[in-house]
Amino acid sequence: MSKMTMNDTPSSQILNAFERFTKTSAWPAYAGCFWALMYAVFVRFYEAVDGFIGGFGQPDDPESFSMASYIAGVVILLCGFVLIGLVKPWGKVVPVWVPLIGGRKIQRLVILVPTLLCTAFLIAHGLTGMITKALLLAGVITINLPGWIVDTNRFALWDLLFYEPWFLIMGILSGLTAAHYAHASDAPLSAFRRSTVLYLIVILLLTMFLTSSIVFDFVDKISF
Known part of the structure; x- marks a missing residue:
């Protein structure tokens, strides 16, 4: 009996570098958390x-800003722990101690859809912010910041060097974790590849839309 070689494997089933990485690497979930x-x-x-980190200004309504920051912090923490769930058994099967639904398999789209939506927002937010703040510092555009008393240049530097890179890196880690979960959930490779291409196109279009909305100011009061 002849041994199977790489030539015997359909080319459509040979994993590329990205697919091999996301299939075997769970660490982006822990790094993201x-x-x-x-x-x-x-x-x-x-x-x-x-x-007030950054020292570039202060909000007109500090109390509302403090509450919004607290709520955002809680949501971000929850999102971080969700990433851990994507690489743990309880991300695929409901724990048995949960009343009524314990032990049931979790449909992968129930986890993947909200994770991918958040990932698209994070990456588009980061890219849009970095592009527009670079344009602002270069004197190409101006940006209105309603509700803030702010040093615009210092704000732009803070945003460009710290705030937006966090969004971008978090989005990348979240996306890698979602890809790992898709592999672990036995998503068909052909569907995985088609979805990856379409998803990247969606992120590109979303980034272009948000960037244009700020550059040309056609969405009222949008702020990044």
């Missing part, structure tokens, strides 16, 4: 107790 924890605690919760 840590990244979310650091940002929630040292940025959002710090802002919630009236600490």
Whole structure:
């Protein structure tokens, strides 16, 4: 009996570098959870107790800003822990101690859809912010910041060098985790590839739309 070689494997089933990485690597989930924890605690919760990181200005309504920062911090923490669920057994099967639905298999789209929506927002937010703040610093555009008393240039530097890179890195880690979960949930490889291409196109279009909305100011009061 002859041994199977790589030539015997259909080319459509041979994993590329990205697919091999996402199939075998669970660490982006843990890195994403840590990244979310650091940002929630040292940025959002710090802002919630009236600490203004960056020193570029202050909001017109500090109390509302503090509450918004606290809520954002809680949501970010929850999102970080969700990423852990994508690489743990309880992300695929409901724990048996859960009343009524314990032990049931979780449909992968129930987890993937909200994760991918958040990932698209994070990446588009980061890219849009970095592009527009670079244009602002270059003197190409101006950006209105209603509700803030702000040093615009210092704000742009803070956004470009810290705030938006966090969004971009968090989005990448979230996307890699979602891809790992799709492999672990036995998603067909052909569907995985088609979905990846379509998803990247959606992120590109969303980034283009948000960037254009700021550059040409055709969406009222949008702020990044």
